[in-house]
Amino acid sequence: MSLVSLPQDLPSILKSYLPTTNSDKKFVTLTYAQSIDARISKGPGIRTIISHPETKTMTHYLRYHHDGILIGSGTVLADDPGLNCKWAPDGSQEEIQEHSPRPIILDTSGKWKFTGSKMHELFLQQQGKPPIIIVDKIPNDKEEYVEYMLATRDIETGSLNWFSLTKKLREDYNINSIMIEGGAKVIKQLLLKPDLVNSLVITIGSTFLGKSGVEVSPDESVELSDINWWKGTTDTVMCARLSKR
Numbered sequence: 124m125s126l127v128s129l130p131q132d133l134p135s136i137l138k139s140y141l142p143t144t145n146s147d148k149k150f151v152t153l154t155y156a157q158s159i160d161a162r163i164s165k166g167p168g169i170r171t172i173i174s175h176p177e178t179k180t181m182t183h184y185l186r187y188h189h190d191g192i193l194i195g196s197g198t199v200l201a202d203d204p205g206l207n208c209k210w211a212p213d214g215s216q217e218e219i220q221e222h223s224p225r226p227i228i229l230d231t232s233g234k235w236k237f238t239g240s241k242m243h244e245l246f247l248q249q250q251g252k253p254p255i256i257i258v259d260k261i262p263n264d265k266e267e268y269v270e271y272m273l274a275t276r277d278i279e280t281g282s283l284n285w286f287s288l289t290k291k292l293r294e295d296y297n298i299n300s301i302m303i304e305g306g307a308k309v310i311k312q313l314l315l316k317p318d319l320v321n322s323l324v325i326t327i328g329s330t331f332l333g334k335s336g337v338e339v340s341p342d343e344s345v346e347l348s349d350i351n352w353w354k355g356t357t358d359t360v361m362c363a364r365l366s367k368r
């Protein structure tokens with residue numbers, strides 16, 4: 124798949140929502156594409172194109188600027204995504220490979236296999252990196268090229284500790300900036316974490332996906348600040364920060 128050009132006015136809007144170059148500070152961007160009725164796919168397990176080609180290019184521009192890209196197992200199983208970066212200033216193969224983010228798959232119950240996936244194919248073609256899989260138990264039958272990282276859980280509640288997870292990715296793998304693309308279960312949790320998420324970049328496509336679509340509404344109301352809108356051919360992009368609650 125080749126990309127259309129990046130709209131000229133997008134980088135200046137995105138600039139202050141991107142991780143700073145050469146910074147070793149942790150940076151988390153939550154980014155996804157939704158319909159007007161806040162759905163990110165037509166239904167569970169259905170890969171759905173929402174973004175216009177120009178905002179798809181923006182996603183690859185964002186990927187270029189991050190060390191890692193995280194998705195949940197629901198997304199990797201539904202979409203079989205590539206998660207590489209196809210955008211680079213000069214479009215060279217070397218630059219694309221170097222700047223492809225490291226895929227991070229939150230698959231605590233070990234349902235997904237790298238071998239035979241789109242990600243695997245791209246890795247073999249030197250167009251993408253191999254994944255780190257976050258698991259509750261290191262599997263006996265480890266896959267070649269995959270790195271496994273144990274999920275960090277709160278002792279009292281047993282729930283995933285996102286702060287420790289991003290800290291560990293930074294300390295153990297030098298992944299300072301992470302863009303989190305979804306899916307719905309992951310997004311819903313992170314919309315309630317203003318202390319973890321530095322930037323929010325949401326593409327809003329001009330479509331309604333209807334009641335059977337996968338919804339991304341947080342369990343509580345969420346206020347935003349530092350808001351900027353970009354208007355494209357059919358989509359708008361909202362850049363913002365989550366307000367502290």
Ligand SMILES: NC(=O)C1=CN([C@@H]2O[C@H](COP(=O)(O)OP(=O)(O)OC[C@H]3O[C@@H](n4cnc5c(N)ncnc54)[C@H](O)[C@@H]3O)[C@@H](O)[C@H]2O)C=CC1
Pocket residue numbers: 154155156157163164166167168169170171173194195196197198199201202229230231232282283304305306307308309310312337
């Ligand atoms: N339009 C867009 O930008 C995007 C759309 N999608 C869509 O989203 C849908 C998938 O969303 P979901 O089914 O909600 O799946 P998901 O991708 O959010 O994954 C959920 C899974 O992730 C793991 N997980 C998440 N939070 C966890 C936690 N706190 N502790 C332990 N494990 C945890 C679990 O294995 C859980 O079953 C697909 O239809 C996909 O196409 C996904 C990403 C972006």
Ligand SMILES: Nc1nc(O)c(N)c(N[C@@H]2O[C@H](COP(=O)(O)O)[C@@H](O)[C@H]2O)n1
Pocket residue numbers: 155156170171172173174178179182194198199202203204205206207304305326
């Ligand atoms: N930006 C954006 N727009 C859409 O319309 C989408 N459906 C998605 N989905 C996300 O992108 C992943 C696919 O990545 P590849 O193109 O295969 O590299 C998919 O898994 C979702 O995370 N994003």
